[in-house]
Amino acid sequence: MQPSSCGYPGFDLFCDAFNQTLIDLPNSGRFTVQSIDYATQNIWLNDPDHCLPRRLLQLNFSDSPFNGLFNQDFTLFNCSSFDYTGYKYDPIGCMSGENYTVVASSAETAIRFLASRCSLIATVAVPVQWQFFAPVMTSDLADDMRLGWNSPRCGRCESRERRCGLRIANSTEIECINVDRHVLPRPARYAIIIGVGLPAFLFLIGFLYFLWSRVQSYRRRGHPMMELSMVVAPRSTTISGLDEPTIDSYPKTILGESFRLPKPENNVCSICLSEYKPKETLRSIPDCQHCFHAECIDEWLRLNPLCPVCRNPPKSSHP
Known part of the structure; x- marks a missing residue:
């Protein structure tokens, strides 16, 4: 005890x-x-x-x-x-x-x-x-x-990978504490920075040199429009995902041993293509009731507000 x-x-x-x-x-x-x-x-x-x-x-x-x-x-x-x-x-x-x-x-x-x-x-x-x-x-x-x-209300604290605990012993006042779960030793961090950063820096220099040489080649041939197309990149259209309060408002459910789903035929997450298992956390989109693994749909909705299955936008969301 x-x-x-x-x-x-x-x-x-x-x-x-x-x-x-x-x-x-x-x-x-x-x-x-x-x-x-x-x-x-x-x-x-x-x-x-x-x-x-x-x-x-x-x-x-x-x-x-x-x-x-x-x-x-x-x-x-x-x-x-x-x-x-x-x-x-x-x-x-x-x-x-x-x-x-x-x-x-x-x-x-x-x-x-x-x-x-x-x-x-x-x-x-x-x-x-x-x-x-x-x-x-x-x-x-x-x-x-x-x-x-x-x-105590510790759900939001735990979902952000923090530790919810008592502020003072023998009391009911709680606090949310940051926990460094994946801190590497300093030599390991330096090795990763050097190992990843140096090849990336060399690749960037080579890529810039390639662009510069192509521009100079088109200049010598007298193609100003081609030069412009190489230097000026086309404007891209970005799609903004949903904010965290909107994602958190979507229903979340824990699968039990009985494995009852709102739509029994939909037993596979359409994002990771894995079958649902007991004790897994699912999140559904309220407008169309399509379910997915919570971690899969959360990452999706941060980048794209459309449902991965029916491609329908949310009827209402936070700005």
């Missing part, structure tokens, strides 16, 4: 004998920490005894700094005599027994069907992974809970 002087209240993490990272929620008990994203202020939790659906029945975040970002209502039923196997329902194994089966659903048609054949246990709000969720016929509710927190 970490000392009281280290960390923010309510974020006490510790390890058990099996080297699992755990956290205690005041009114809900102990959970395993599967992942933390400090930039988006998200945390993924599960049950150390591998029966999260049972824990969901007593879930209470009233005295906790965490809350469910996207909640979906699931209704649980106890089916003692109903043969669910013919309907391809997914049972909750850790809550079922030899003579009864527990199933959960969020679809109205399945709930009405099960209510006429099974006993109602409860309807619970489940913190799901994705905000664009569709009704589910049945689920074993084993996916990690995705929770978020509002205080």
Whole structure:
């Protein structure tokens, strides 16, 4: 257990004998920490005894700094005599027994069907992974809970690769500190400057000499227009990208193990051509709802405001 002087209240993490990272929620008990994203202020939790659906029945975040970002209502039923196997329902194994089966659903048609054949246990709000969720016929509710927190607000600090920490020990006042993550030794920096700068300087001299010799050649031949075209470069048109506040305002989402996407067929980032994987951060363009890896689309939008897929400009943006 970490000392009281280290960390923010309510974020006490510790390890058990099996080297699992755990956290205690005041009114809900102990959970395993599967992942933390400090930039988006998200945390993924599960049950150390591998029966999260049972824990969901007593879930209470009233005295906790965490809350469910996207909640979906699931209704649980106890089916003692109903043969669910013919309907391809997914049972909750850790809550079922030899003579009864527990199933959960969020679809109205399945709930009405099960209510006429099974006993109602409860309807619970489940913190799901994705905000664009569709009704589910049945689920074993084993996916990690995705929770978020509002205080302390360290997301912007962490996203800029800075360190968010307590200003004074045993207090709740925080500060954002610059961290030199990639500082090279001075001899290494000098070697890079000499190794890169000298060849570039020699190339520039050679290129300028080539231009000068071409200009002199055209002068001797009496082609003033050709001389002018060699010296004066054509004016190019530049396309300005979006500013950082506009890019930060576009929705950002963390993929969960369930891997639910707004458009399931669009499972490849159109910029880097890589398939999406769980725990990756995606950002979508609000006007057309096309999704990409957050780091890919951020770099794109800084240079070009158009959507890489549909090439539509944003309807509104900061000047």
